[in-house]
Amino acid sequence: MTDVLVRIESLHKRFASNHVLRGINLEVSRGEVVCIIGPSGSGKSTLLRCVNMLETPTEGKVFVDGVELTDPDCDLDRARTSTGMVFQSFNLFAHMSVLDNVTIALRKVLKQDRATAEEKAKKLLARVGLAEKASAFPAQLSGGQQQRVAIARALAMEPKVMLFDEATSALDPELVGDVLRVMRELAEEGMTMLVVTHEMDFARGVADRVVFMDGGVVVEDGHPDQVIGNPREERTKQFLANVRQRD
């Protein structure tokens, strides 16, 4: 039996009359890298945001490491420390230095003292290749650098699973590589990752599993070579054909 870290059970999400997620079932094992692909509006970002309850599901259950986040009695602030999230628009805290961005949650949520937090933050910044930018402010960095700081910030909390919400979609093409490299290294180190992405090469090269979503449901779920290389479903074929045409 595999060690299931994230379990999503018959998840539904409605925004007013818009039924975005229509019964999602998904499991992610510890150490597994799962890429979610699909056309825009298919609900993949909403699904990811339901995993750490930034969106409250209308129906269904979400478990992370055995804790049910959809339980009304769940301490969400605490539960969220085990899920790190990286956003499309980086969302670095604009009024803080890079170092403070990485240490703020360590200090304010985990109550670590500044010296301990900064030591850890510096290691993480070195790991994403930005040790020399510790005292810079987000506005002084390129998009790719900001996103790598955002990854370091999420990693600082030592999450059990990392959620990437189109982490490279807002980047200039020449900056995408640096961010993907950091994500690839993270995957190789055994981090559990749930990655919403349009980068088919990344999905194919790094993911253990690829999930294709369309219209709020999981259409296809399997090994990358199968889902991307040899899709069974017509909708998947159609989507991949459109993506290739664009490239």
Added chain:
Amino acid sequence: MSLSRRQRLRLVRGGVYAATVVALVLILLAVDWGALGGALFKWEIVRDQFPDILTNALRNTVIFTIFGFIGGLSLGLLLAIMRLSSVKPYRWFAATYIEVLRGIPLLVTLLILGFGIPIATGWQWPNPYIQGSVPLALVAGAYIAETVRAGIEAVPRGQMEAARSLGMSYTRAMATIIIPQAFRIIVPPLTNEFVLLIKDTSLISVLGVTASTLDLARFGRNGVNDTANATPLVVAGLVYLALTIPLTQLAAWMERRSKAGRR
């Protein structure tokens, strides 16, 4: 007669300039400058205003302003947070408070709170500074609340989401991430609120003040009574300008700088 559009425009503009110059010259010639100067800016009287106007009147105006601003800012922050709360009664209370206090002239609020409450309850204000500053703060709070709310709403939504995703509670995220950024955004409008407050303190004198607690406006008015000359009011006006102009310029400068910074 056929004039091009540009020629016609030039002709009209020249006419306006000429008429303005003529009007100014006529005014300069018609006014009795000696009499005017004697009534509005008589040197001996100007001299007599000092140092009292600074050590007493200006001091009191500054005290009223600072108490009013600190109180108004704290209240405004609280009201803004209530206004954005997910708890409906909080939202209703804040919205009603803001509507009511902004809808009544400050003069009326001052009179109701300063005189009405003691008459109705028998309770007395402990001292004139509190009697003047508290109503001022209560009204300033309503205005500042809307400024702070606009500032909080101007902070991108992703900032809150990032903070929550790191495990911060709503309150913690507000205090460490959202409100510090909101304040950066609202420093210029807040400076303008401060300038309005400086001028609004002039209404406090309707509550009746002792010699030691009179503000700049009342000081000027008393001076007019004492000297049968308008000079004290003009001097008071100049002291107000010495306070307000640097602040409005500062606000304008900060606004320009923050616009340049965002580019």
